[in-house]
Amino acid sequence: MSSDWLPQVKEERLSGDFNKITRLYEQMIEKEPDEVSYYWYLGLAHLLSGEESEAQTVWWFVLGQVALEDNQDTQYLEELVAVLMAEASHQNSINQLRLSWLIRRHIWELMPEKLDNLLLLLQIEIDIDGFKPETLLELKAIDVLGASESLGIDSSLVLETLKKVIYYPEEVVIDFARACILHAESLEYWVESLIDVAQEVRRQLRRPDHSVKITNFCLELQPDSLLALEFLPRFYQEARCFPEAIAAAKRFHSLCPNQALKVTGASLVLKTMLSSGAWTDIIEAVESYKQELLELFKLNPLDLKIGILSFLTVQTGVFAYLQDNLAENRSLQNQASRLFLSNLKSNSNIQIPFYQPALQAGKKLKIGYVGHTFTSHSVGWLCRWLFLHHNREQFEIYIYLIGLRQEDQFFQDWILPNVDSVTALNMDMGAIAQKIKADEINILVDIDSYTLDATCAVMAIKPAPVQVTWLGADASGLETIDYFIADPYVLPESAQEHYQETIWRLPQTYLAIDGFELDVPSLSRRTLDIPDDAIVYFSSQVASKRHPETVKLQLQIIKAVTNSYYLIKGLGDDGLLKQLFYQLADEIGLEHDRMRFLPWASSEYVHRANLQIADVVLDTYPYNGATTTLETLWAGIPLVTRVGETFSARNSYTFLRNVGITEGIAHSAKEYVEWGIRFGTNEELRQQVAWELRQSRHTSPLWNTQQFARDMETAYQQMWQQYIGGGG
Amino acid sequence: MPWLPQAKAALVEKDYAQVISIYEQTITAEDDDPCLYWYMGLAYLLQGDEELAQTTWWYRISQSNQEQMLLTELAQVLDAEAKQQSIAESFQIAWLVRQHLRELCPQDINNLLHLIDLDCQLGTFGIESLTELQLDLVLKQVSLNSMDANLFLRVAEGTFAQLSPATLVFLNNFRDYIDSEKKASVLVNLAYGYKREDNKKILTELLEFFQSVVPNHLRILELLTYSYIGLKDYKKAIFTSENLLGKASTLPWKLRASYALITSLLSAGDWQKIKEAAITHRSIIAQIINEGISDQDFVDVDDQFRFLGLLTVVTSVLQYLDDRPAENHQMQTQINQLHEQLTQKFKPTLKQSKPTSIISSKPLRIGYIAHTFRQHSVGWLCRWLFQHHDRSLFERYLYFVDQDVNNDFSQTWFLSQADQARIFSLYANEAAEKIHEDQLDILVDLDSSTCHITSQILAYKPAPIQVTWLGYDASDLSTIDYFIADPYVLPEDAESYYSAKIWRLPQTYIALEGFEVGAPSVSRRQLGLPMDAVVFFSSQTGYKRNPETIKLQLKILCQLPNSYLLIKGLADQDIVQALFTEIAEAEGVNPDRLRFLPQVSTEYIHRANLQIADVVLDTYPYNGATTTLEALWMGLPIVTRVGQQFAARNSYAFMINAGISAGIAHNDAEYVEWGVRLGADADLRRKIYWQLQQSRKNSPLWNAKQFTQDIETAYQQMWRIYNNL
Secondary structure, three states, X not given: OOOOOOHHHHHHHHHOXXXXXXXXXXXXXXXXXXXXXXXXXXXXXXXXXXXXXXXXXXXXXXXXXXXXXXXXXXXXXXXXXXXXXXXXXXXXXXXXXXXXXXXXXHHHHHOOOOHHHHHHHHHHXXXXXXXXXXXXXXXXXXXHHHOHHHOOOOHHHHHHHHHXXXXXXXHXXXXXHHHHHHHOOOHHHHHHHHHHHHHHHHHHHOOHHHHHHHHXXXXXXXXXXXXXXXXXXXXXXXXXXXXXXXXXXXXXXHHOOOHHHHHHHHHHHXXXXXXXXXXXXXXXXHHHHHHHHHHHHHHOOOOOOHHHHHHHHHHHHHHHHHOOOHHHHHHHHHHHHHHHHHHHHHXXXXXXXXXXXXXXXOOOEEEEEEEOOOXXXXXXXXXHHHHHHOOOOOEEEEEEEOOOOOOOHHHHHHHHHHOOEEEEXXXXXXXXXXXXXXXXXXXXXXXXXXXXXHXXXXXXXOXXXXXXXXXXXXOOOOOOOOEEEEOOOOOOHHHHHHOOOEEXXXXXXXXXXXXOOEOOOOOOHHHHOOOOOOEEEEEEOOHHHOOHHHHHHHHHHHHHOOXXXXXXXXXOOHHHHHHHHHHHHHHHOOOHXXXXXXXXXXXXXXXXXXXXXXXXXEOOXXXXXXXXHHHHHHOOOOEEXXXXXOHHHOHHHHHHHHOOOOOOEEOOHHHHHHHHHHHHHOHHHHHHHHHHHHHHHHHXXXXXXXXXXXXXXXXXXXXXXXXXXXXX | OOOOHHHHHHHHHOOHHHHHHHXXXXXXXXOOOHHHHHHHHHHHHHHOOHHXXXXXXXXXXXXXXXXXXXXXXXXXXXXXXXXXXXHOOOHHHHHHHHHHHHHHXXXXXXXXXXXXXXXXXXXXXXXXXXXXXXXHHHHHHOOHHHOOHHHHHHHHHHHHHOOOHHHHHHHHOOOOOOOOHHHHHHHHHHHHOOOOHHHHHHHHHHHHHXXXXXXXXXXXXXXXXXXXXXXXXXXXXXXXXXXXXXXXXXHHHHHHHHHHHHHHHHHHOOOOOHHHHHHHHHHHHHHHHHHOOOHHHOOOHHHHHHHHHHHOOOOHHHHHOOOOHHHHHHHHXXXXXHHHHHHHHHOOOOOOOOOHHHOOOOOEEEEEEEOOOOOOHHHHXXXXXXXXXXXXXXXXXXXXXXXXXXXXXXXXXXHHHOOEEEEEOOOHHHHHHHHHHOOOOEEEEOOHHHOHHHHHHHHOOOOOEEEEOOOOOOOOOOOOOEEEEOOOOOOHHHHHOOOOEEXXXXXXXXXXXXXXXXXXXXXXXXHOOOOOOEEEEEEOOHHHOOHHHHHHHHHHHHHOOOEEEEEEOOOOHHHHHHHHHHHHHHHOOOHHHEEEOOOOOOHHHHHHHHHHOOEEEOOOOXXXXXXXXXXXXXXXXXXXXXXXXXXXXXXXXXXXXXOOOOOEEOOHHHHHHHHHHHHHOHHHHHHHHHHHHHHHHHOHHHOHHHHHHHHHHHHHHHHHHHOOO
């Protein structure tokens, strides 16, 4: 038999003239009616020209005949399938995916148990966006995978198909995945590949619940996979399954084989507890994490893997939520950053040149800003006016986006029109550093601090001669960063001895904004069944800021002020948070009805509008509100804050000072309660603060973004002068 | 002669090689019919072989001595084929055939028109394609007698559908042809069918072109006036409407012209000329009331319709000038009687209305009609009603008149809140029939006299109970049963001059839950205002800048040396600036203390910028409505002068409903006193700020839920009255 198209139809196949091909094969069949392969190709020509039923008629005419005559139908069937398989891969190779799909679909009808065709059919169906998870049932894919005759199939074909199928967030794909286990080889590689998909599912589909399922499937494949165990708590947390997240983190921690991983594990346990609000068990977790960290610093390894490295810089920040201990928090942060930097330098896998920065400045000073939060994120909302007011005659402004696309609407509205150059190289820290170097940036400012590992890495490479950290969080402690921007209030006078960076204090405020956008409110006292004359205390914070010691003080205030209510809002595990508040309320005999837990608002705009419901806002400690404090002050509502010694414990303090308000600033637990009670019982005082806040919009440094931009620019010029004067 | 019958099958298959071979076989020494060559060439052309096509044709033509006759014949064949291809929507092929036809007959004007038509179809119409056709050269050489007039109209319409400078270039070639007002009218009407938000400017240029061709065309002058207003080109609007008034000779046109002129002057803020214009307007209205109007005064039905639409709103502009509600409403009532007579014969036959809810267990079906269910004052204010309606007792039917609904705001607040939504275009009759079919119990109109189409619809009375709410002062149509008010917004004796019955809700005729606010874009520092200055603020359109009020505002400034007045609002910047400056000088206020602020990009920023003010100075006799509510939401004190008419009592009603009495003046002297007091007394301002902050908790103005319940009770009572229950 002939196992390819006739050579004389080559041209027609190229031009797609299947009518002509059909005619030719018909002529050939007239001449040689016994040559079976002519029928296969005649049918195929019909199929390719869209005449499916004609194709089937031709094939079944032959298959039916031979079946009657000599019972050789399986042989003929296999011949036909071989012809079709060859054509399907040919069509695939010339990118005719739909045709290839059509052929494979017909092969499936002829031979549904043929696994390689089935898998390829699924892949194409997904590639052409025609896939629905029900198809797996329709095609009986799970049965075919499990059938004994399918053993021996190429494992990588199964994996490639599984990677595509498992992306779809439906239960049936997990059943499909289980059926694939039979064909799995090199389990570690399978797990790695599938965890990649799980991350995609989280990022693209925003379905962390499905990422959890994929990861749990990976653990069926390889029960002790550290990779899967490390990702599982994160996915659980995003899917808001907090108890599961904590359990998974603990499991990961218990299995960690070396000190670096143990740090990661302990940190994960702590972080998960913090974000869920599981404060009751936290002290033990803190101690464990601290011990693991100190142990690691003692070992001082120089062969840390990248994944662990990045975890290091980012996660020492958690102590800010737990203790107001400037010396210890900074010491841990500085040691972590030192370890990060030395490993980055010694790690041969990271091919990053550590630059010797250039010296000269052009006519204009080139300022580069690097970060991932130039978007509708707290830092984005707060930093945007600096760009609006930069003096572009004296400064050239460069933006380096990390993991953020230029098309981002916030970026387009607020940043892009006000800068000279934008570079978006996703997360490739080496390339970003090279670009910064090539742009000959004089001063590089990071707005992420330790909140993103990639930004830390860029700063660690030191692509610019002068490097500054501003606004993102407390300083990261990297030796390659020269200055940390502060003001007279946000760090205590003696702070410098604890910082690796030189603290640069701006004359008034380390941040100024021109306000916030607001929607219309969606909450009212009526809908919450709170009387008009009640005093409403309010706090909106993430669970990690709900330190029980502060919650206790807040509840004392509520108890002391009759006819007062406490509205509590924030991300975290609702059950755990309520449990925390109720337990603390019970300790002092406060009725649960005096606390109201509010749902998360549909947008930040609605959230801000809803602040109007509050008479007094109660700040958190040791980790203050930052954006929430600013929103409160903008809304004209009195705030009670407790000032501590760390950056995080002094943010509300500096904002209040810079808006000209001293009422509500407490330096001890006792003062905190006192201010809370005073505000609740003294309407005249609330009115006075509200009015001062209203008037402050005309006069205070906090709302004077133009002056702030000038102050920053003066700082940049002085830093540059010092650099030149000091010879670098 | 058509294609050979034996070639048909191959033609359908597009097997042109086959067609050609059939023709080759047919052509013999004996049968040398030229037609066979024409089709054979055509087959080559369709196959894409242009050169062979031409060779075939020219070969046959050169064989004969009757060249001209053969050329004509060939042209006919090509023309017929091009038409066929167009019908089959093979525009690219039709275009190709016509290009060959053009080479044969370069001066065939109809063929050129067809080519332009095809360019429009193919989306390739533009200055370039016109230049290529050398239309101008051809038109210089040929007479237009042979031009197919209908074809011309169709092509013109095609160019309107893609309105661009090329459209103007195209039309300019036919300047001499468009010599009559009638032709111009037809074209302008066609062009207006393609009016969109984003082609205002080019549409105006098109009108300018027509105006230059037929300078005395009243309708074009009228359209042009409103186009200029739309483009904020107020000086041209005034100039054009003055021109229109000069040319108007019939009573209907005089009214239309004077209305256009007043509208232009008001939107520009040109108060110098407005008194005189108002006198003219009143006298024309009086003349119409005395003499009446007959069908003979109109060119055609459209003309009559436009006039009728205007008639229902014709006194509304007078509210900006004087606070004389009785006089204006009586005048409008008389005008509306005339309107009723004239409109009678157009009235669609609506069967006797049958309310659906005779059985009281059924929900009441309430229709709401407006052209403002979007980011418009009325849209901003009315939106909560639809959210809070009790769905077990009321069905919400929303009728959108002549407005774009493809925006988030309309979708979120209105379309998604409606049990049934209908979108109406310009035809009042059809709309009235549709509404009638919906068998409403009550139809609520939110346009009042701000939209001609809605007025016309309401005049047909498609619902048994018709109510006017929120849009504007009541329109005096006899078909409106109730006008929704509250204890404050109309004086006690108002019943005597309104044709509709006044229905007073117990507290407020509107409530809202606030405004979206952006981040501010101006500051006192930027404007160079001293820190301790007192800043007065007024943001209003030119319509509301009555010089009498400006005088009072400047008297306030005069008494407070360290005060400034910030002025903002849609109008002609120069004219308004001159107006304020002149009055300031007369009142002895240094014009430096006036600051004119530019418009900002969004209403969100506008609202945020209110924070710059210490005190808002309201206008009279036409108050701010949305601007007052925005100021109250932002916690600002307001000075308002209460008058008699609805428009002069809005701020008063809102302030009372927010629990504020400071700033309410009942005469000029009080207005100045309150301004001075609020400017001088920071403690009083602080108190008001606090009261307004607290008012969000419990005042009727911010309680949209309570308001909804109140209006629902009103609907139920109206329905009971109607059914004599």
